[in-house]
Structure formats: structure tokens, C-alpha cells
Amino acid sequence: MSGRILLCCLAVLVCSSACYEEQIDQRNLDGEIVLPGDLVSDPRDAGIIYLGIYEGYDPDQLGYPYPSTGPRVGDNPIGDALPYGGTSVGAYTYACYRALRCQVISGRYQSLESLLETNPVELEEELVDAEDLYDQCSWYYGWNNLSEFSFIGTGQMDFVQDSAGDWVAPFRAWHTRIPSGAVLWAFADNDFTTCSPDQGPVNRRRSQDDQYFREGSNFNDILNFPDKYITEGDFVSGGDVVIEPGQTSGYSLRVDYRME
Amino acid sequence: MFRLICVAALVCAGLWLVSCNLDTRALLQDFDPEAGTFETVDVRNLDERDQPPSIDGGTYVGTLGPSNIGAGLYSGATFTIPGNGERVCVIVDPQSVWRDDLQLDSSNNEIANPFMTDFPHDDGDLDLLVGLASYYTGTPGEVIGDFLGNFPDSNGVERAIDLNLCLQEDYHGQVGGTAGRSTPEACSFVTLPGVDYRVVLQVYSVPIDDNELRYALEVRSGECPVTIDECTLRGDADPAPEGALPSEFDAQDVEELYCDSYL
Numbered sequence A: 001m002s003g004r005i006l007l008c009c010l011a012v013l014v015c016s017s018a019c020y021e022e023q024i025d026q027r028n029l030d031g032e033i034v035l036p037g038d039l040v041s042d043p044r045d046a047g048i049i050y051l052g053i054y055e056g057y058d059p060d061q062l063g064y065p066y067p068s069t070g071p072r073v074g075d076n077p078i079g080d081a082l083p084y085g086g087t088s089v090g091a092y093t094y095a096c097y098r099a100l101r102c103q104v105i106s107g108r109y110q111s112l113e114s115l116l117e118t119n120p121v122e123l124e125e126e127l128v129d130a131e132d133l134y135d136q137c138s139w140y141y142g143w144n145n146l147s148e149f150s151f152i153g154t155g156q157m158d159f160v161q162d163s164a165g166d167w168v169a170p171f172r173a174w175h176t177r178i179p180s181g182a183v184l185w186a187f188a189d190n191d192f193t194t195c196s197p198d199q200g201p202v203n204r205r206r207s208q209d210d211q212y213f214r215e216g217s218n219f220n221d222i223l224n225f226p227d228k229y230i231t232e233g234d235f236v237s238g239g240d241v242v243i244e245p246g247q248t249s250g251y252s253l254r255v256d257y258r259m260e
Numbered sequence B: 001m002f003r004l005i006c007v008a009a010l011v012c013a014g015l016w017l018v019s020c021n022l023d024t025r026a027l028l029q030d031f032d033p034e035a036g037t038f039e040t041v042d043v044r045n046l047d048e049r050d051q052p053p054s055i056d057g058g059t060y061v062g063t064l065g066p067s068n069i070g071a072g073l074y075s076g077a078t079f080t081i082p083g084n085g086e087r088v089c090v091i092v093d094p095q096s097v098w099r100d101d102l103q104l105d106s107s108n109n110e111i112a113n114p115f116m117t118d119f120p121h122d123d124g125d126l127d128l129l130v131g132l133a134s135y136y137t138g139t140p141g142e143v144i145g146d147f148l149g150n151f152p153d154s155n156g157v158e159r160a161i162d163l164n165l166c167l168q169e170d171y172h173g174q175v176g177g178t179a180g181r182s183t184p185e186a187c188s189f190v191t192l193p194g195v196d197y198r199v200v201l202q203v204y205s206v207p208i209d210d211n212e213l214r215y216a217l218e219v220r221s222g223e224c225p226v227t228i229d230e231c232t233l234r235g236d237a238d239p240a241p242e243g244a245l246p247s248e249f250d251a252q253d254v255e256e257l258y259c260d261s262y263l
Helices: A002-017 A112-118 A130-141 B002-019 B254-262
Strands: A026-035 A048-054 A085-089 A167-177 A183-189 A251-254 B044-045 B060-064 B076-082 B087-094 B125-132 B148-152 B158-162 B183-190 B196-205 B212-220
Touching: A026 A048, A026 A085, A026 A183, A048 A167, A183 A251, B060 B076, B060 B148, B087 B125, B087 B196, B125 B183, B196 B212
Parallel strands: A026 A251, B044 B076
Antiparallel strands: A026 A167, A048 A085, A048 A183, A085 A167, B060 B212, B076 B196, B087 B183, B087 B212, B125 B196, B148 B158
16 A cells, blocks of 8 residues: 555656746747848858847947947957857858868758859869769768758758748757847858868768868857958848747848948 | 575675775875875965066966866966056966876887877966956965856846956967967966956866976066967976986976977
8 A cells, every 4th residue: 555655656756847847048049030032142142140149239339230249358359249049040061072161051952963053163173063072972971862961952951932032041049048138130151251171070081081181160159259250241130139028939030231 | 596696796796896996086186196185275376475477577487286176176376467558478388297207109008208208198287367356256375266257238137258368269269278288378468557467377287297287487568479389488397307318418307408409
């Protein structure tokens, strides 16, 4: 009898643990990034979109829409924007040739031909074609089928064109603080300034080709100091999207200001 | 019979465990294996010295004991420099240890080291912080601190901020790096006239030969030199044992031998 009571108590304890509200401040934040059609005719021309949740806007500090920042410390040219959280639309991916390092972004290419069309690769004075790229990737990654290519595929496209001709991509900022009054801000790095060729995984075929290099990856302070990476031709969100109390989805942020 | 086998197995396992050296204290830098005790953290206020480090005051050489990293208790030293409205450079060079009895062969076994090539894992590591003295969270001579602060932002969220002015670039050119073992650290910053700045040396690791970290330190006016290496500051090496160095160079330690004889 006492064993049954103990078992019941244990069951109640286990079940009640699922009801425990942890009061964690961090939430996932969902929304969409919009690239205006009159600014971008093809999303392959747009770089990675970096999106952050910030304390507020301060367009006066740098003369273009920019998040408010903390105090400037030491020789830093500007203060840390101290994001609450953030995410990106697209990620740098190593497309099997060193010439494509820091040039290819996931979620932008339907096919190998599509990738080579905007990123032509010349090898021994000849242009690489889709078959060459397929063979190179098969050797480099060991892929045997196009479905394994992580940066190619119609089902992996980030952007779709809406009825107004704008390019729309969903985003999810994982586990971020979203206090009411905070703002969403984003920029598109169209010239790959945010990619460090000396970071990322080491050449996976080093033992065979005896070459040491890294595949390239993001710098680690992009959302803290976006101004370091924003250059002429990049796009910045010019509007004002404020986090509403309790709302964790349904946000739409237009990245519509072109840096001159 | 089965129980007997189980008991025997347990006894054997117990004996096997007892026979192992499970004392992991030897892995801790603040453990003195000869005395069998832990050393207390060594926090020094250099402002109390007769000749504390000062701007353009030459090279200061000192020693520090080990930190208790696991407990978050750091050994280290602090001193104060008055701002003069100009840029100031701080350089610190932690001790490199060259031993004639230790190097690793291709199988990672320790072997004799007749050429005294450097064995990097036994060198000292000292991290450099600088900030406004009023932002310093430690107590000179008592507790090593940092320049981390908090403030509530306009949305009512408590934010953390690092007010360390000693910004060093890492391998990728990113601010926030620190140098590794035996490698000098340096930074420069613009000072405000009449404002005190606190320089903090935080012990990350001490040489394992004597649990004592020797360092050389200098505060200079202006920008830091473009190239800073082992020979920029001198004095951060222990005297070499008698007969360990080739006699024809008349060097007292390997740093002197390296910097004066070979370069």
C-alpha cells in the first residue's frame, strides 16, 4: 500500500514539473525581412541580412539609421550597440573552391548553374561549369547527390517574391530578450565585409592537397559594431519597428535604405 | 558462488582504485606539491612600493604567485598612473621558462632538452587590464578585480558593459583578445588630464617549475611600438642554473642569451 502511495506521489511530482513556469526572459522572436523589389531585382545580389533586437534607434549619431549604442570605450570608434539578441538570413558557406570562399550564401541558389552565373570561377584560364563544381564538391565534402548540397536547392530558398514584387524571407531570433520599447534593426552586407577568410573550419582535404586554409566565417562582433562592416552599397533598415509588449511574432522589417 | 565472485570483483576494483593516484591537486597551479598545501592568492599594490611603475619610469620587474582559477580568485598586481591628456602605452612581458631537462618528443613524452628549446606549456601568462581607477571593481592589495559594470538601459533592462580601456586585437584583428603564455601584452589609450587610471595585471598561469611568475612591465608615453617581442622588455627570466648556458656568451639567463647573443 505504502509503495502505491509513493508511486502516486512520484507521478504527481513528475507531472507537475511540466507545469513549472521558469520565468525566463528570453523568447523566440519571429517575423519577416522585406527587401523592396525596386532595390533588389534578384536576392542573389543581396548579402547576408543581419538582424538585431536593440535598445532603440539613434539615427543622428552616424547620419544613417542605426541602433543606439552604449558608451564609447577606449579606441573603439563607436560604442557597442549591445543587442538583446539577433539572427541572420543566410549564412556563409564554402562552395568547394577557394575562389568562392566568403562569396556564397546559403538559401540563395536553386542550382549549381545559378550559383556559377553570379559567381563565375576561373580555373586554369577556363570557366568552371556545373559539372566541374559538382565533381569538386563530391570530392571536397564527399557528397554523392545534389540533394546533399547544403547551399543548393529549390526547397532551401530564403526569399520568395510577394505580389508587390518585394522579396520576403522569414526569420527567427532564438532565445532573445524582447523588452517592450526595443527595436528591430537590420542590414544587408552586400560585399561580404562581414566574412573573415581566416576563420571557420580548416580545409577538410588538407591531408590530401596539403594546403592549409580556412573556409571562411563571420566575424563575431557584427551585431555589436555593425558600423565596422557597413559599406557603400549595403542596405539598412530605415523604418521603425518597435517591439510590442507580449508580441513575439508577426513583425515585418523592411531593409530599404541604401548606403551611399 | 555468484555473490562470492561479485564480492571478489568489488574488492579487486577497490584495490585497483586505491593503487591509482587520484590526487588531482597536482594539476592546480596553486598547489605546492612539496608542502602539500595550497598557496593563497598573491595580490600586490605596487603603488606602495618605493619606486612604483610610472609613465616613462623605465622597466619594472616583479614576481607574482599563482591564481586559484577555479574559485575565481586571481593573483595579480595593480598600480595607478595619473592621466596627462596624452596617449600612454602599457607593456607587460610574462616569464618564459627555458629548462634544460624538459621537452616533448614526437610521442609527447618528456625528455631531456640539451638545446633549451622552449616548452610553451610551462610559461607564465599574465593578462593586462586598464581603466579609470573609479571603475575598478577590485581592492588594491586585497582583491584583483576588473572594469565590468552594469547600467539599466532605457527599456529597464540591466546591461553589462566592459569599461576596460586596454583593447587588444586577437589573431583575427578583433578587439578583445589576450596574448597566450609568455607572450607580451600591450595596449595604448588616451588619458584625461588629472584623472587616475588603474593598471591591472591578472595572473592566468604561473610557470610550473617554481610556481612564481616573473614579469617585466613598462609604461611609456605615446603609441606602443609596432613590434613587441620577448626582447622589448628584459628581466622576465629566472637566472639560469650554473653550467646550463654556454659559457662563451657570458649570459645570466636564456633571455639575455637569446636577445644579446643571437639577435
